[in-house]
Amino acid sequence: MQTPLLKIVSNEPIVAKKPAVDPSTLVHKDLLGGEFWQRIPAYKDVTEAQFLDHNWQSKNSITNVAKLLKALEGLVSKEFIADADEGFKRAPMSVRVSPYLLSLIDWQEPYGDPLRTQFVPLQSRLLADHPKLHLDSLHEQEDAPVPGLTHRYADKALFLPLDTCPVYCRFCTRSYAVGIDTEEVEKVSLKASDERWQRAFQYIASRPELEDIVISGGDAYNLRAQQLSDIGEALLAMPNVRRMRFATKGPAVMPQKILTDDAWTDALTRIVEKGRKLHKEVVLHTHFNHPREITAITQAAMDKLCERGIVVRNQSVLQRNVNDSVETMQLLVKRLGYVNVHPYYVYVHDLVSGVEDLRTSVDTALYIEKHVRGSTAGFNTPVFVVDAPGGGGKRDAHSYEYYDRETGISVYTAPSVKPGQSFLYYDPLHQLSTATQRRWMDPAEQEIMVQSALAKAKERAR
Numbered sequence: 001m002q003t004p005l006l007k008i009v010s011n012e013p014i015v016a017k018k019p020a021v022d023p024s025t026l027v028h029k030d031l032l033g034g035e036f037w038q039r040i041p042a043y044k045d046v047t048e049a050q051f052l053d054h055n056w057q058s059k060n061s062i063t064n065v066a067k068l069l070k071a072l073e074g075l076v077s078k079e080f081i082a083d084a085d086e087g088f089k090r091a092p093m094s095v096r097v098s099p100y101l102l103s104l105i106d107w108q109e110p111y112g113d114p115l116r117t118q119f120v121p122l123q124s125r126l127l128a129d130h131p132k133l134h135l136d137s138l139h140e141q142e143d144a145p146v147p148g149l150t151h152r153y154a155d156k157a158l159f160l161p162l163d164t165c166p167v168y169c170r171f172c173t174r175s176y177a178v179g180i181d182t183e184e185v186e187k188v189s190l191k192a193s194d195e196r197w198q199r200a201f202q203y204i205a206s207r208p209e210l211e212d213i214v215i216s217g218g219d220a221y222n223l224r225a226q227q228l229s230d231i232g233e234a235l236l237a238m239p240n241v242r243r244m245r246f247a248t249k250g251p252a253v254m255p256q257k258i259l260t261d262d263a264w265t266d267a268l269t270r271i272v273e274k275g276r277k278l279h280k281e282v283v284l285h286t287h288f289n290h291p292r293e294i295t296a297i298t299q300a301a302m303d304k305l306c307e308r309g310i311v312v313r314n315q316s317v318l319q320r321n322v323n324d325s326v327e328t329m330q331l332l333v334k335r336l337g338y339v340n341v342h343p344y345y346v347y348v349h350d351l352v353s354g355v356e357d358l359r360t361s362v363d364t365a366l367y368i369e370k371h372v373r374g375s376t377a378g379f380n381t382p383v384f385v386v387d388a389p390g391g392g393g394k395r396d397a398h399s400y401e402y403y404d405r406e407t408g409i410s411v412y413t414a415p416s417v418k419p420g421q422s423f424l425y426y427d428p429l430h431q432l433s434t435a436t437q438r439r440w441m442d443p444a445e446q447e448i449m450v451q452s453a454l455a456k457a458k459e460r461a462r
């Protein structure tokens with residue numbers, strides 16, 4: 001490639017110390033472009049202008065199983081449709097899939113597709129829950145002084161202004177609250193309500209130690225522009241609040257909104273700019289899990305945010321058969337960096353009900369982390385964390401006090417969050433030996449394994 005601005009100052013050849021780059025390591029730059037959605041029969045006549053219109057995306061999002069299965073007719077086998085139908089009946093999540101997301105799934109190979117795996121449950125793939133698993137494993141409700149405001153850490157709080165999302169993910173940690181009631185779960189109500197918000201703001205303003213507010217959800221994408229402004233203005237006006245992050249899955253599932261919903265993107269920009277004038281940081285946190293979720297449309301959206309000086313960070317969830325390989329995670333991390341999104345965290349999958357097929361072991365996380373670190377800039381290298389079940393907060397996956405790979409129990413402590421307590425994470429049963437799996441079926445044996453892990457952790461903890 002010619003680089004016109006380079007001046008030739010010497011004809012002396014440069015002796016390379018590294019072999020020429022393997023082109024396969026540069027695929028993070030190859031972003032899917034063109035009218036890829038037209039592969040889906042239902043979208044074959046959809047123009048680019050329509051597809052980029054966030055209103056079109058919202059209106060055509062699929063919100064019930066019957067419609068989803070209808071859209072797939074002719075694309076996938078009857079067996080697959082029956083399998084998905086049964087899967088949805090047993091899933092604790094609501095259904096919502098954007099046309100963008102639907103058209104990124106490879107329907108020729110739907111069983112193995114990493115995007116399908118995250119949004120469409122299949123009965124044939126479901127595995128029984130670990131016996132230690134329950135809804136709201138993070139105890140967000142226990143640490144909430146006001147419904148929808150979790151104050152767990154010293155200087156930061158998590159505010160859940162609403163309970164809807166632009167899509168619904170199978171693996172959602174907040175399936176106790178997010179989305180409409182399903183056959184399996186009756187949700188805790190976290191509607192967008194002025195009164196609840198005011199109570200949350202009142203609490204935040206009353207706590208001088210709170211400097212950092214995470215506005216999550218639900219999802220900030222589903223806030224109206226005015227609501228986004230109201231929340232931003234209310235928090236910026238509090239002298240104690242120094243940092244704020246709006247969390248949204250949006251860029252990963254409907255980047256179109258950033259490009260065409262001017263009211264929303266401008267509202268976000270104004271809050272960021274106002275924050276900057278007040279020397280306060282306002283950023284966007286998002287949630288890409290697989291490199292294929294990043295397309296040329298994503299890049300255009302991230303370019304727009306970049307031009308406006310809006311920092312975007314990413315949090316991924318490590319999921320089996322989605323991103324639990326070195327290759328996929330390296331590609332994800334490099335592609336995120338390429339479109340100016342900072343990889344911040346990779347979460348070891350929370351102990352969420354009904355998605356045991358998606359969980360991986362802590363060992364898998366440690367292995368992948370080792371291979372990702374060093375592949376790109378340190379500031380673009382995510383920290384692999386376990387969000388300690390029981391409310392210990394996020395812990396570096398490596399920082400366990402004790403980890404028994406045989407029983408799959410890891411023990412974490414969180415001295416700066418909940419001193420004196422231990423938090424246990426359990427690897428999924430399907431990764432353990434048959435003999436150990438049998439032990440987990442027996443409550444007396446469970447107790448022995450847990451007590452032994454706690455005792456060993458105590459010996460080592462400092």
Ligand SMILES: *Cc1c(COP(=O)(O)O)cnc(C)c1O
Pocket residue numbers: 150151152153156157158214394
């Ligand atoms: C994740 C989380 C935060 C933010 O934590 P960071 O490690 O700073 O990203 C704050 N409060 C709660 C309850 C959380 O779960």
Ligand code: SF4
Pocket residue numbers: 164165166167168169171172173174178217218219249
């Ligand atoms: S977008 Fe986030 S909050 Fe909403 S369902 Fe997905 S993981 Fe849960």
